[in-house]
Amino acid sequence: MISSPPPDGIVGWVVALMDALGAPGVGLAIALENVFPPLPSEVFLPLAGFAAARGEMSLVAAIVWTTLGSLVGALVLYGIGAALGRDRLRAIVDRMPLVNLRDVDRAEEWFARHGAKAVFLGRMVPLVRSLISVPAGVERMHPALFAALTTAGSLIWNTAFVLAGYTLGENWHVVESYAGIASKVVLVAVVLAVVVFVAKRLSRRGQQRGGDGVPLPSDDNSPTEQLPAVLEAAPTERIPAVRGAVSATERIRAVPPGPPMRHGPHQ
16 A cells, blocks of 8 residues: 555545545546645645556556546536526626626637637646636537547646656655645736736726716706706797797787777767
């Protein structure tokens, strides 16, 4: 059995899976790692290679089963993204602070142009290798294309780490230290990107609040707003008065003249 380093914690759990199920056990561990990124494939894969070097499973079986596990885990996240859909995603983003729907539109445009490359290359980047499946599901990338790209990218990633563990033998855990550095670099880059995004968004909002582009609150009782209304209403208000004057004149002219006045005998 694998005894260096001591099989405790996550390592002990994977060793138990391999003892119970063989190569399918490490495939199950990789499937769970895809759904829950905190589980480190950088540990599982070299460990599978070391087990293959000890004759506990074949090297081909280790690569095949770990790649199958990667595909299964990616399809689970793809299904979550597809179930979420664009409408629900936009509704969620619309309620989130510092994020607006224009950001979603840009992401959709970017994924439409680079989605295939993102899925393939993303399978070989720590943290991204799991998360890239969600937008692929949201954008409803063709399932067959998604499966092919995921399998190809995962095959390269898994083969490299399994072969490293197979070659290093008892020192398989050295791979974890180097891969851990790469994972931390990616994590720091993601955190910095988020910080820069938030800072820019807050700065933009501050400029909008203090700039001339923000409309001032309107006052319905201000004279400047009432004046146009009065000027617009004046002609229509004068028309009834003019019409009234004209009608009165017409009525005076329409009155028939009375009988002539008779003069008395003294006149």
